[in-house]
Amino acid sequence: MSTIEPKTATRLQLPRISARRRTTDRVMRALLAAATMIALVPLVLVIYYLLKEGLGSMTSAGFFTQDPTGSFFGQIGGIRSALLGSLEIVAIAAAIAIPIGIGLAVFLVEYGGKGSKPMRVFANTVRYFVDVMTGVPSIIFGLFIYITLVISHIGGNFAGWKGSVALSLLMLPIVARSTELVLQTVPDTLREAALALGAPRWRVTSRVVLPAALPGIVTGSLLATARALGETAPLLFTVAVANALTFNPSQQMNSMPVQIYNDILSPRSIVNSQAWGLGLTLVLIVLILNLVARGISRKSRSAGS
Amino acid sequence: MVGGGRSVLERSPLHRLPDRLLKWGLTGLAAAILALIAYFFIRLIGQSSGTFGLSFIFGNHWAPQINAYRAAAMLVGTLITSTTAMLIGVPIAVATALYLTELCPRRARTPLSLLVDLLAAVPSVVYGLWGVFFLAPKLLPAERWFANTFSFIPWFGGGAGTIAPTNYFIAGLILAIMILPIVSAVSREVLATVPNEHREASLALGATRWEMIRTAVLPEARPGIVGAAMLGLGRALGETIAVVLVIGDAPDIGKHWFDQGYTYASVIANEFGEATGLHRSALFACGLALFVLTLLVNIVARIFVNRSARGKSYGTGDQGAVAAGAVAQMT
Numbered sequence: 001m002s003t004i005e006p007k008t009a010t011r012l013q014l015p016r017i018s019a020r021r022r023t024t025d026r027v028m029r030a031l032l033a034a035a036t037m038i039a040l041v042p043l044v045l046v047i048y049y050l051l052k053e054g055l056g057s058m059t060s061a062g063f064f065t066q067d068p069t070g071s072f073f074g075q076i077g078g079i080r081s082a083l084l085g086s087l088e089i090v091a092i093a094a095a096i097a098i099p100i101g102i103g104l105a106v107f108l109v110e111y112g113g114k115g116s117k118p119m120r121v122f123a124n125t126v127r128y129f130v131d132v133m134t135g136v137p138s139i140i141f142g143l144f145i146y147i148t149l150v151i152s153h154i155g156g157n158f159a160g161w162k163g164s165v166a167l168s169l170l171m172l173p174i175v176a177r178s179t180e181l182v183l184q185t186v187p188d189t190l191r192e193a194a195l196a197l198g199a200p201r202w203r204v205t206s207r208v209v210l211p212a213a214l215p216g217i218v219t220g221s222l223l224a225t226a227r228a229l230g231e232t233a234p235l236l237f238t239v240a241v242a243n244a245l246t247f248n249p250s251q252q253m254n255s256m257p258v259q260i261y262n263d264i265l266s267p268r269s270i271v272n273s274q275a276w277g278l279g280l281t282l283v284l285i286v287l288i289l290n291l292v293a294r295g296i297s298r299k300s301r302s303a304g305s
Numbered sequence: 306m307v308g309g310g311r312s313v314l315e316r317s318p319l320h321r322l323p324d325r326l327l328k329w330g331l332t333g334l335a336a337a338i339l340a341l342i343a344y345f346f347i348r349l350i351g352q353s354s355g356t357f358g359l360s361f362i363f364g365n366h367w368a369p370q371i372n373a374y375r376a377a378a379m380l381v382g383t384l385i386t387s388t389t390a391m392l393i394g395v396p397i398a399v400a401t402a403l404y405l406t407e408l409c410p411r412r413a414r415t416p417l418s419l420l421v422d423l424l425a426a427v428p429s430v431v432y433g434l435w436g437v438f439f440l441a442p443k444l445l446p447a448e449r450w451f452a453n454t455f456s457f458i459p460w461f462g463g464g465a466g467t468i469a470p471t472n473y474f475i476a477g478l479i480l481a482i483m484i485l486p487i488v489s490a491v492s493r494e495v496l497a498t499v500p501n502e503h504r505e506a507s508l509a510l511g512a513t514r515w516e517m518i519r520t521a522v523l524p525e526a527r528p529g530i531v532g533a534a535m536l537g538l539g540r541a542l543g544e545t546i547a548v549v550l551v552i553g554d555a556p557d558i559g560k561h562w563f564d565q566g567y568t569y570a571s572v573i574a575n576e577f578g579e580a581t582g583l584h585r586s587a588l589f590a591c592g593l594a595l596f597v598l599t600l601l602v603n604i605v606a607r608i609f610v611n612r613s614a615r616g617k618s619y620g621t622g623d624q625g626a627v628a629a630g631a632v633a634q635m636t
Contacts, residue, residue, distance in 0.1 A: 025513035035400030042482045107331035126335040135603035137543020144345040202327045230428025233545040290426045
């Protein structure tokens, strides 16, 4: 008993690590930590410059209450039509994409994935193409809508609702995939319990599965909405631009990303600085949506486990 | 689960009607999405048929004023900027993922991951704004020095006088920042599927932390990380607004890394407004080339990510779906 001291025992268990291996370990760990810091530098810089250049323009008189004039001299106006236009275009896009995306996810999880063999093959094909859709550049969705809705002059030339359709194509795979993921985490015992009580499938889905998955679905939908708010390229070919405020989605509308883009291209430096103010506004809205979305998913996760 | 003989408890056909409606309604919806994708693809081919072809892809002469549309400059620009983005962005993204999953103190993990993810929340037009007014002018002296010092290497630009403030390198750098969060997020999900037993076994055998990462974690996660990098490549190829602002928009193949250029996406965004007739058809052809390119890259990326995640019998649930979910949330 007394021959084996605890101290000796520990020393025996620990293999000796040479100085070279120790140094390599330290260096590599430091490099990995440094890379993480480097990754955050752009975020800090972007936010710093947005605040530095944008706060002044954002707090100037009429920034939120006037529409841009778009003229080459004199008053430049504010961003009212861009802010409200963006909110309306994205709201319509969300109204299209979220129900369809949830429907698609319900199909993939509740019907396709649990059905007969040809149904499962079909569901896998759909899932695959939804995945591929997440990788399609947003500008391509803009071209699609241009080809199908703008060239054909359905309801006029460029229109706000056509931009909404383009954005909804972009949001659809995000909503569908994140909803599918949440539906898969709903335990089968819940479904079986409801079915055993005699509930038909559609009631099980609508009264048991979807409510259980609701926080996750809200998170996915908010993230998709935040993404759509910042997209410029699809709007260029579908909504075009306008300076005046309009709530009529069958007309050309203004939007935040497109106005930022046009403000950057402007030769007037005062308009350039308005782009910073508008950029700050847009980033603030998108960041808040992101944080709210993640907060909801975190809360539901800790409540669920 | 359903199927089998008729039981006493089975409902009448009328009661089952809503169920069938929902089932076939949703199936129809899914089929409609597939049909829609196919329809868009066919229409895009139709719109670009006037100009698209081998000489369009590989010929180098883009001059709308004389109706010459050969887009090799766009292909080269797209590839150079994306490669630059991968060379800068992927190592940092993977290192970040490794640090956050393997080394980071538990308390700092969530906030740091959130910050890296927030890089993806900044809209591309804001990156463009920052790139054109801050990054491009601030980096110009550094690029001059770099081009002068390494002018003996081909493609690195000889003579500082020829350096454009907006160029391939700046576009690639902005793209690197934009793909970083997605590559990092997917890599993190992939690393999370490596079983802890492997780490413990490696440490128990006396490996240092880094040796554990190198011998037990990375080999297992490699296919998934390759997939993550390719998903990032897919994004870099198609990014539009940030690139159009910082690449210079010159319809010719640049002479070196710090020269102006064009990409498929940026030529569409820049010229679509004033294009008509054949010019517009050529821009659709650029769109078609970009669409096919990103489609191929994404298909290969999915194969890698899914293979790395599905090959594991341990772990909970469908890991492929977890990785896909990370993508869905980041994109």
